[in-house]
Amino acid sequence: MWRASQRWAPFAAAAALPLLPKAPARAEAADDKMHRSTLLERETSIKRRDVRSAPTRMRNIVSDEHRRDGLIQWLKTMMHHSFVLGMPGTYAGTWQTFEDMVEEHRARSHTGKSRLQQMVPSVGTFHTPLPVTRAWRDYDSKYCTSRRKYVPPTFNEIRHILNLAQLMALAADLKVISFDGDQTLYSDGQNFESDDLAALLIGLLKDGVTVVVMTAAGYGWDGPKYEHRLAGLLKHFKANLTPQEMSNFIVVGGECNYMMVANAEARLERLPDDRIAPLSCNQPLTWEQHEVDRMLDLAETCIVNAIEEMHLRARIIRKPRSVGVIPGGEAGKLAQPHGHGSLKLKYEALDEIALRVEDEIAAANPPFLLPYCSFNGGRDAWIDVGTKGIGMEVMQAMLDIPAAQSLHVGDQFLRTGNDIAARHVAPCCWITSPAETTKILSHLCKYRRIRVPDLGSAPKVQGDSGFDVYTGLSK
Numbered sequence: 108m109w110r111a112s113q114r115w116a117p118f119a120a121a122a123a124l125p126l127l128p129k130a131p132a133r134a135e136a137a138d139d140k141m142h143r144s145t146l147l148e149r150e151t152s153i154k155r156r157d158v159r160s161a162p163t164r165m166r167n168i169v170s171d172e173h174r175r176d177g178l179i180q181w182l183k184t185m186m187h188h189s190f191v192l193g194m195p196g197t198y199a200g201t202w203q204t205f206e207d208m209v210e211e212h213r214a215r216s217h218t219g220k221s222r223l224q225q226m227v228p229s230v231g232t233f234h235t236p237l238p239v240t241r242a243w244r245d246y247d248s249k250y251c252t253s254r255r256k257y258v259p260p261t262f263n264e265i266r267h268i269l270n271l272a273q274l275m276a277l278a279a280d281l282k283v284i285s286f287d288g289d290q291t292l293y294s295d296g297q298n299f300e301s302d303d304l305a306a307l308l309i310g311l312l313k314d315g316v317t318v319v320v321m322t323a324a325g326y327g328w329d330g331p332k333y334e335h336r337l338a339g340l341l342k343h344f345k346a347n348l349t350p351q352e353m354s355n356f357i358v359v360g361g362e363c364n365y366m367m368v369a370n371a372e373a374r375l376e377r378l379p380d381d382r383i384a385p386l387s388c389n390q391p392l393t394w395e396q397h398e399v400d401r402m403l404d405l406a407e408t409c410i411v412n413a414i415e416e417m418h419l420r421a422r423i424i425r426k427p428r429s430v431g432v433i434p435g436g437e438a439g440k441l442a443q444p445h446g447h448g449s450l451k452l453k454y455e456a457l458d459e460i461a462l463r464v465e466d467e468i469a470a471a472n473p474p475f476l477l478p479y480c481s482f483n484g485g486r487d488a489w490i491d492v493g494t495k496g497i498g499m500e501v502m503q504a505m506l507d508i509p510a511a512q513s514l515h516v517g518d519q520f521l522r523t524g525n526d527i528a529a530r531h532v533a534p535c536c537w538i539t540s541p542a543e544t545t546k547i548l549s550h551l552c553k554y555r556r557i558r559v560p561d562l563g564s565a566p567k568v569q570g571d572s573g574f575d576v577y578t579g580l581s582k
């Protein structure tokens with residue numbers, strides 16, 4: 108629901124995953140078939156549930172809660188009252204009531220249910236006060252939402268106001284900011300390319316803020332692979348930052364598993380273990396590989412079953428700390444002649460996989476103690492051992508920074524997303540595209556009075572050839 112349309116472009120998926128030539132595809136399909144049939148024979152909790160359930164009993168989970176955000180949904184309903192009554196002056200009062208409820212919730216977070224929690228059972232932690240009344244006034248004075256007579260405040264507008272309030276609350280104290288990669292700093296599956304975004308990030312680094320790219324994409328500690336995706340940012344570092352400032356740029360790959368830091372040459376090198384090992388926080392480096400494998404084996408079995416049941420033309424990728432499912436290309440077509448998904452897997456199927464695996468892992472015996480996230484990446488679904496919450500905790504411990512001085516910016520805050528895990532440990536901004544990230548960083552830099560450097564980039568060429576698409580006249 109929140110993904111930009113380009114996320115669905117079938118050819119983008121194909122470009123990221125070159126199609127396999129015919130002959131290897133057949134060989135791979137045969138191997139894959141054998142591997143799958145072994146996994147298909149395995150017992151899973153979903154299979155056991157299917158067998159146990161009487162036909163008359165409802166056995167599926169009828170809910171689309173995983174596609175909603177309880178708090179924003181509730182705020183939308185509250186705003187609707189002012190809209191329906193035609194009383195624009197009352198919007199500010201509703202925001203003020205919410206602001207007070209957040210304060211009460213923060214004060215009572217350890218002692219019973221707050222009023223807010225009674226209204227929105229899924230509400231999480233607020234790490235700072237939330238000046239939403241001020242944010243609403245600023246927003247409304249620009250966009251005149253309250254003047255509308257036919258269109259009430261929307262989900263996205265409420266999301267923007269919450270983001271703005273979050274920035275207002277912590278701008279002055281911010282010490283570390285982490286960014287999701289895909290769809291936050293660059294389009295899905297693409298590389299960093301925005302000079303505007305680069306200028307804002309460099310402005311923050313020059314202002315003493317530690318900037319972290321916290322991505323699910325896991326390439327071990329292979330610096331050049333992350334450098335490849337971030338080249339559009341790193342190329343500006345040497346001309347604009349001192350080595351000291353560069354050392355405040357960190358990349359965390361595989362959710363929280365692989366940490367790297369920029370050196371004086373703007374190259375990424377492994378963050379020394381001795382900077383992490385002494386910290387009293389969750390330590391991904393110490394997780395037992397056999398337990399990681401037990402979790403990934405279970406996830407893979409579940410994925411294989413799901414592929415078979417939903418006739419998905421999909422390919423499985425297994426890594427040391429993750430297992431994922433991606434469009435299957437030609438090999439996928441051979442394995443599932445009547446299926447779908449060789450170029451693009453349906454969002455619904457990816458959600459189903461993410462939720463099934465989550466259920467399997469929750470039902471495992473002996474239970475798993477390892478943190479994990481099972482998520483729909485839009486073009487793919489993954490089960491990663493570790494979460495961005497842990498990545499952020501490690502950053503906070505390493506830099507000795509409390510939650511209220513940190514911020515995570517990401518695009519995946521629904522239940523089947525992988526940014527949501529950061530919410531437990533840090534304030535968050537929920538964006539939906541790199542353009543929105545640019546917008547909120549402009550606000551942040553304005554609140555901190557940061558002078559954003561001019562990177563001397565070539566000016567953008569507007570439009571195509573001086574032809575005005577609205578009037579048909581030449582400009």
Ligand code: IMP
Nearest residue numbers: 287288289322323324325429484487489
């Ligand atoms: P993020 O939005 O920066 O967290 O990146 C999520 C995307 O990274 C996924 O949707 C995948 O396309 C990609 N990715 C690459 N390797 C991995 C992995 O090992 N685990 C999870 N996602 C991965």
Ligand code: MG
Nearest residue numbers: 287289290518
């Ligand atoms: Mg993302």
